[in-house]
Amino acid sequence: MNGSEPTEDGLDTDAAGMAEEDRYHLRLYVAGQTSKSLTAMANLKRFCEEHLAGHYDIEVIDLMKNPQLAAGDQILAIPTLVRRLPAPLKRIIGDLSNTEKVLVGLDIRPQNLPEKNPAAKADGV
Amino acid sequence: MASEPASPPEGTPKSPSTGAPAVAKVATGIDGFDTITFGGLPKGRPSLVCGAAGCGKTLFATTFLVNGATRFGEPGVFMSFEERAEDLVANVASLGYDLDGLVAQGKLAIDHVRVERSEIEETGEYDLEGLFIRLGFAVDSIGAKRIVLDTIETLFAGFSDETVLRAELRRLFGWIKDRGLTAIITGERGDGQLTRQGMEEYVSDCVVLLDNRVEDQITTRRLRVVKYRGSAHGTNEYPFLIDAEGISVLPVTAADLDYTIAEGVASTGIPGLDAMLEPGGFHRGTSILVSGESGTGKTMITSSMIGAACARGERCMSFVFEESGDQIIRNARSIGLDLARHVEAGLLRFEAARPSLYGLEMHLARMHRDIDRFAPSVVVVDPLSALRGPPAELQATMLRMVDMLKSRGITAIFTSLREDGSLDHDSNFGVSSLMDAWIKLLNVEANGERSRTLYVIKARGMRHSNQVREFSMSGDGIALVEAYIGPAGVLTGTARIVQEAEEAAAVLRREQESRRRRREAERRRHSLERQIDELRATLEAAAEEEAVLLSEDEMREAMLTSERRILSTRRGGTQ
Incomplete structure (x- = not known):
């Protein structure tokens, strides 16, 4: 994973069944290849695959490369995950190691959580 | 803001430089502040400006940046943790600061950092690198030399991990020093310490405390340099002023008597009074007290003196506390004086204010600033006795007022309602000993009529008549009658x-x-x-x-x- 490229990692393959507003547009701000950044990226990938497979876009922004982007989303802490969509805007800071808090932070509906975790892929198909 | 501080304040070592390399300083451009700190804030270091809400911290910081950008060629970054950029721009627009214009010219960058606890979920380890990046980006984009962080303590409300926060702040101040940025960090006053979160721990080079005190329902702003590592500084509390002209600090506790004396004699504009004084008038640069009860003609006598000075082409400034300038102009017309002409010519300025409008210090501060700007050679305070305050403070204020005027070689004319020249009925001290000359006006009541009389009680450095003289006011002016x-x-x-x-x-x-x-x-x-x-x-x-x-x-x-x-x-x- 190369944090330097602002990547569009979203999987667009399965949008058919989803309303546009249900789609998660996430943006992860990091600053260089620090251990915290790498941990956060790995955690985010894993988490999205587990819970939001098929409903998400991830954008990774390296502020070392694009410092001008920090002000726009009011970034102070690194790493910060911003949920652009669905509204309202949410910010989650830290390396995303506390999954429970990430779920709360991203406001993933409880009914999706317990039973659909394993069935996330099936849901997406 | 225009004038440079003339003299260093007293009560402090005369000069910070005694052989050892002095701390490099950066001028703030704030009237008086650069004087009491002998040059400004420490260059390339963070300084803490703290005080309770409404003390003027943000304004102080903004002035520092605006002056840097407009007067010293040092662009600045304003990182606001509280106010939005638009609000900040609007708030200081009344002072004539065009922040938007400076931003457009690339002399100023404003970054509003919004910290909203409810929007932030903490999920593990983090640091504040984002803040560094934003600050670094803003600084690099305009080549800033100055930065302001207002109020960085807000971060403590936004993040729960205080350990991380403190470590990051320490790193931030280190970063500021490494980058050689002169910074102002503002902090809200806390219980038992200067700031709520103990910012003084991190910023140890220069700490300035702003205060806003209410005594007798009158507010006085004061500033004190709590510490300034590696430099002498004025240690007193100095009053400061915020008004349409911006912020000015007044190092007004001059105690030196080594001012140079203005030479020459100025006529009073009243021939009879001139005749009572051997040189034909008062020495320039002296302080003259005109005392007498109400209705004895104090204001008319001072008006005559103003009229005479303006007629000689000198600049006059009159601080009036009981009448408006227009009223004095109208009244002076009754004795054949046309003061309006001088006002129009820019030679005469009236500054009218109710005595209760500000505290003593503020009055003095305001006078100080106005005098510096207008540079008059004659100043009138009418009446001095209108200024009220605790006796000790009153005495000190008067002393400084007289000193301030004398050190500038200004002829000062004070009027006082107290016949004995004291400031207060209950107090024994008076201003009369500070005065070089004292004219006393007395209404003599006899045979069912009152007559105006005057006499010169003292006039330092000249022979003067010891007689009580009657005078009359008419359309031709004030005339003394042979006694x-x-x-x-x-x-x-x-x-x-x-x-x-x-x-x-x-x-x-x-x-x-x-x-x-x-x-x-x-x-x-x-x-x-x-x-x-x-x-x-x-x-x-x-x-x-x-x-x-x-x-x-x-x-x-x-x-x-x-x-x-x-x-x-x-x-x-x-x-």
């Missing part, structure tokens, strides 16, 4: 006129009497002379008679002799 001083005392008004008439009658009587006596004496002399003449005539007559008798005797003797000779011839025949 009546006689055996019956000093009389004024109609009593003087009556007395003078009586005196004249008495003189006439005495003259007639003496003429009569002279005539008498003459007559007596004439009669004596006449007697002398008569006696002399008698004497002559007597002398003549005596001569006649004597010659008769001689003739008789001769006859007898010749008869005897004839007889003997006849008897003897021969002989």
Whole structure:
């Protein structure tokens, strides 16, 4: 994973069944290849695959490369995950190691959580 | 803001430089502050400006940046943790600061950092690298030399991990120093310490405390340099002023008496009063007290002096506390003075304010600033006794006011309602000893009328009349009347006129009497002379008679002799 490229990692393959507003547009701000950044990226990938497979876009922004982007989303802490969509805007800071808090932070509906975790892929198909 | 601080404040070491390399400093451009810190804030280091809400921290910081950008060629970054950029721009627009314009010119960058706890979920380890990146980006984008973090303590409300936060702040201040940025960090006053989160722990080079105190329902802003590592600084609390002209700090506790003396004599504009003073007026640069009860004509006398000074082309500034400038102009017209002409010509300025509008310090501060800007050669404070405050403070303020004026070589004219020159009924001290000259006005009440009198109690450095003089005000101005001083005392008004008439009658009587006596004496002399003449005539007559008798005797003797000779011839025949 190369944090330097602002990547569009979203999987667009399965949008058919989803309303546009249900789609998660996430943006992860990091600053260089620090251990915290790498941990956060790995955690985010894993988490999205587990819970939001098929409903998400991830954008990774390296502020070392694009410092001008920090002000726009009011970034102070690194790493910060911003949920652009669905509204309202949410910010989650830290390396995303506390999954429970990430779920709360991203406001993933409880009914999706317990039973659909394993069935996330099936849901997406 | 225009004038450079003239002299260093007292009560502090004269100069910070005693051989050792002085701390490099960056001027804030804030009136007076650069004076008390001998140059400004420490260059390339963070300084803490703290105080309670509404003390002017943000304004102080903004002024620092704006002056840097406009006057010292040092662009600046304003990182606001509280106000939005738009609000900040609007708030300081009233001071004439065009932040948007400076941003457009690339001299200023404003970054609003919004910290909203409810929007932030913490899920593990993090640091504040984002803040560094934003700050670094803003600094690099305009080549900033100055930064302001207002108020960084807000971060403590946004993040729960205080350990991380403190470590990051320490890193931030280190980063500021490494980058050589001169920074102002603002902090809200906390319980028992200067700031709520103990920011003074991190920012140890320079700490400035702003204060806003209310005494007797009057607010006075004060500033104190709590510490300044590696530099001398004024240690007192200095009043400072925020108004439409921005912020100004007033190092007004000058205690030196080593000011140079302005030479020359200035006429008072009242010929009679000039005549009472040997040089024909007051020395320039002195302080003159005109005291008297209400209605004795203090303001008119000062107006005359103002009129005279303006007519000589000097600049005058009048601080009036009981009337408006227009009212004084109108009233002065009644004694034939046209002050409006001088106001229009820019020679005269009235600054009217109610005494209760500000505290003493603020009045002094305001005067200080106005005087620096207007640079008058004559200043009037009318009346001095309107200023109220705790006695000790009042005395100190007066002293500084007089000193401030003297050190600038300004002729100061104060009026006081107190006859004895004291400031207060209850206090023993007075301003009279601070004054170089003192004119006392007194309304003398007698015979059902009041007469205006004045006399010069003291006038340092000149001989002056010791007489009480009556004066009158008319359309031709103020005129002193020759005083009546006689055996019956000093009389004024109609009593003087009556007395003078009586005196004249008495003189006439005495003259007639003496003429009569002279005539008498003459007559007596004439009669004596006449007697002398008569006696002399008698004497002559007597002398003549005596001569006649004597010659008769001689003739008789001769006859007898010749008869005897004839007889003997006849008897003897021969002989």
